[in-house]
Amino acid sequence: MPRATKKVSQKREPLSKDRIVLKALALVEREGLHGFSFRKLADDLHCEAMSIYYHFPSKAHLFDAMVAHCLGKIDWLPDDAPWREALRHGFASFREVAHQHPAFNQFLVVYRMNSMEGLGMLEKILGIFLRAGFSPEQAARYFRLTGYYFMGATLDETSGYAKGPSAAEPVPEAILTRDFPTVVTVGPYFKPGSFDDTFFTGLDLLLDGIEMTHKGGSK
């Protein structure tokens, strides 16, 4: 059906970047990344689509602001905290933010952190490694390792296999049990119940490995 062309003329709070960003994030969660559009967002805001352009010159700019909003919610320990705790805490907080916006997280993980807020996050994490005494080269490498793991983890947790089918033609149950017995056997353990445990197990595994090169090498 076509969307309502005439709106009831009603009092409504004026637009603002913050209000638009919040409604946009909510819309993405309601309709999915794919289902998001300026028209639907305008409906939610009780305004016309083009009014949004007064506040954001393009969809890309709006999405930048949404990323910035999410990154801004990450909690970091003070700079003098021990590096392992600082990393664990930062990643855990980031992960919580990702879980608050599962649909938007699909955008977040492929977002290149070249905005002010994105660079701020890089600065935070790289700073933790450098202050811990790692060389710039080590910092870059370990940032990558932990970042890889983190991105993949939140991505899978928010929109992976456990979230149900995305293939256009999902495999029927009968064929599943016949052709993929291992998947069926292991399937029950793919439930979100163990997400937390699994996540921190892997993160600690990586941090253990990183800590060992630290103690052994540059001390």
Next chain:
Amino acid sequence: MPRATKKVSQKREPLSKDRIVLKALALVEREGLHGFSFRKLADDLHCEAMSIYYHFPSKAHLFDAMVAHCLGKIDWLPDDAPWREALRHGFASFREVAHQHPAFNQFLVVYRMNSMEGLGMLEKILGIFLRAGFSPEQAARYFRLTGYYFMGATLDETSGYAKGPSAAEPVPEAILTRDFPTVVTVGPYFKPGSFDDTFFTGLDLLLDGIEMTHKGGSK
């Protein structure tokens, strides 16, 4: 500019699923995931957009087939290979495929593996863990850990920070050096030169950790 409405009537090879899939993958690499469209694909195939619908009932079905094509190119060691080598080899091969299709990889990593080929991949990896003597629960967990890392790694390698700006308003050089000194210091080490090293360092770190629980626990 509008695309040419009249085509030069010329001999051309008939359509086929394979030909469409290959051209579609090429188009995604040329124009990006965002720039892909059935009209452009039809131009490349020298046919009309709707002709593609004879072979694929929807864009989702076509993209499923593209995923299947990519997954089909992954090389796996025989079932009797040692589990660590089998995993390393499979992931390394998958990674090569991902690097052959960097733009499409953005779709691949968020793809839920519920298609025949996706489940086939799950079956392969879970099988490696089970044959190695891990319990189904361990298999699920370690599949997750390694999978998280792998997905994040290929994602960052194919479209991460090192690939240049994606933010609508990238931060100017001057502000970068002023506000993000750590990023600037570490920046040189973010070049793709060390991708291979970094990837296998992290993978081995995880496999080391996994191997230790194996030896210690269920032997």
Next chain:
DNA sequence: GTTTTTACCTTACAGTGTAAGGTATGATGA
């Protein structure tokens, strides 16, 4: 020789981001 199937094309439609330009309201300067 008739019918059916295959492989493609034409047209049309609702929805997309957004360029171009219009308009009501309030602030500012004379």
Next chain:
DNA sequence: TCATCATACCTTACACTGTAAGGTAAAAAC
């Protein structure tokens, strides 16, 4: 007080998207 200007929003229009509905020429099946 009146003209001017900026702000905040809206209207219209355009080139694009995926795809539903239906048409058509050639090949295959009977």
